Amino acid sequence: MSIHLQPLSGPLSVPIPTGVEEGEAISFRNIGVSYADARGEPVAAIAGLDLQIEPGTFVSIVGPSGCGKSTLLRVLAGLVTPVTGEALIGGQPAAGTARRLGFMFQRDTLLPWATVADNIRVGTDLAGLAPAAARARLAELVEFIRLQGFENHRPHQLSGGMRQRVSLGRLLAYEPDIYLMDEPFGALDSQTKSAMGRELLRIWAKFRRTVIFVTHDIEEAVTLSDRVVVMAARPGRIVLDQRIDLPRPRDARTLRKDPKYRDLVDVIWQHIETP
Structure with a gap:
């Protein structure tokens, strides 16, 4: 049986340094990505894409399926090499x-075999924290995501929302400068x-x-973001950059x-x- 938890409320208190002043801009310059079709012919997935994202901003990317939203995140993460x-x-x-990147x-x-605590501990391990610092960070984050008492539960015992909270906790434990969030x-x-x-x-x-946040939900994008970037497909390109x-x-x-708000959504x- 899955367990459900009430949404978070109250102040945030986990003492993780912000470092916004030291943040650096993200630039996509003339990005082109291609793949081979069934006949081995190249097909342009993204073409001539330019985008600048200032540090500390929340930018959502929306567009139809197949326009290259997720591919763009993978280019930034080094998982896809542009042509x-x-x-x-x-x-x-x-x-x-x-x-600097967290996905x-x-x-x-x-x-699936690890507890909530062990899954979050993956982030502290990747961050290279000393054992004492890792234990302190883990305790802070479990409290922060309001999963006290669930530290020894495994993913199959949690609701979808709780599992995503654990994912957020692991992301915070890693302390990346940039969050890449693919739906x-x-x-x-x-x-x-x-x-x-x-x-x-x-x-x-x-x-x-x-934060670079990919979504199909326009209202979600407007609610969360400082900017919403709209991509068109075949090939993927930016058709609107809306503040x-x-x-x-x-x-x-x-x-x-x-x-x-309604005007922006429209x-x-x-x-x-x-x-």
């Missing part, structure tokens, strides 16, 4: 800065998805890491009543629906 252009972090090739996927990648809440029901969005905003407000000039902190239920939809 043209380059991805840079602070002016340096992104491929040499992997320590979170739609399906959690928790170790992390896409498999969750709407209520849990909304709760996880609120929790992510709390984390971002506290630590102000750079979201809405006050923070944000509440999804309140925002839905704001005419400016503008983004129009660009997605345009051939």
Whole structure:
């Protein structure tokens, strides 16, 4: 039986350094990515893509399936090599800065045989923390994601939202400068998805890491982001880079009543629906 937990509330207190002042811009310059079709002919997945992301900002990428949203994250992470252009972090090739990146996927990648504590400990191990510091960080993070008492539970004993909280805890334990999030809440029901969005905003407000968030949900993108980048397919390219000039902190239920919010959602939809 899965266990469900109430959404997070209250202040954030995990003492992880923000380091926003030391953050560095992300640049995609003339990115082109191709793959071979069934006949071995090259097909352009992304072509001539340029994008600049300032440190500490929350940027969502939306667009139809197959437009290259997830591929773009993988280029930055060094998992996909572009045929043209380059991805840079602070002016340096992104491929040499992997320590700065943390990846979170739609399906959690928790170790099924490991406990909540052991899954989070993967992050402290990757961060190279000394044993005493790792134990302290683990205790802080378990409290932070409100999973006290569940440290010895395994993923199959948790709800989808709780598993994604563990994934967030592991990400925080690793202390990356940049969060790459590929539809992390896409498999969750709407209520849990909304709760996880609120929790992510709390984390971002506290630590102000750079977030690149891929989603198909336009309202989710507008609610969370400083900017929403719209991509078109065949080949993948940017057709809109929309600044979201809405006050923070944000509440999804309140925002839905704001005419400016509705206008932003409509503008983004129009660009997605345009051939």
